[in-house]
Amino acid sequence: MRQGVLRVAVVSPQEVVMRGLTTMLADYPDRLVVTALPSVRSKAPGVDVILYDTLGLHLSDGSDLVHLLQETDANVLIFSRDMRPDLRVKAYSLGAKAWVSMSVHAGELVRAIEMTASGEPIGEREDRLGTVAGLTTREVEVLALITQGLSNADIAEKLVVSVNTLKSHIRQAYRKIQVTTRSQAVSWAITHGFAPPDENSVESGASVGARMVTDSVSTEQSG
Secondary structure: OOOOOEEEEEEOOOHHHHHHHHHHHOOOOOOEEEEOOOOOOOOOOOOOEEEEEOHHHHHOOOHHHHHHHHHOOOEEEEEEOOOOHHHHHHHHHOOOOOEEEOOOOHHHHHHHHHHHHHOOOOOOOOOHHHHHHOOOHHHHHHHHHHHOOOOHHHHHHHHOOOHHHHHHHHHHHHHHHOOOOHHHHHHHHHHOOOOOOOOOOOOOHHHHHHHHHHHHHHHHHOO
């Protein structure tokens, strides 16, 4: 465990979130202090851990997170909403290594910050959405990427699994959420808190829809 008082910076597009976290962490002055970054593109000198709100990934292209991960010496801890696992998946795809739920208590958050500063792995609690639907973490990731309009080949490459293994995850997820087609799965996911495809996607809605149908047929034919 890292010794001494840690310097923590909070990055969120919502002022209320930043104020709330600052107030929450103020109860632990012997373990950490919250400091402000001059800008999201700051080099964050002297900062040990950056708490990054994944809502920023829904409102931007993610380049700010990439900067914090690659251009600063701080360790980045993703602060994620339980009902937005898709944003957490996106954060991981950009290089993030650790996340903590917004539903944790103050003491748990402080502990997660200390572990992140020391480079220790954080025991990730099961996502609420996955628990309610009976989905595994991997099945949540798969549904999130399906909802973003990615093909099976793209998802398999991103998750570093074979296409056949991916199809097995898809079949299990479909069974648990009681759908049979890709379009039904997307509808279920959006209804349950996943983000719709990004508006700045390079693909048109028509091309995504056509590919969804193609992948749906291929998945169903695979069993």
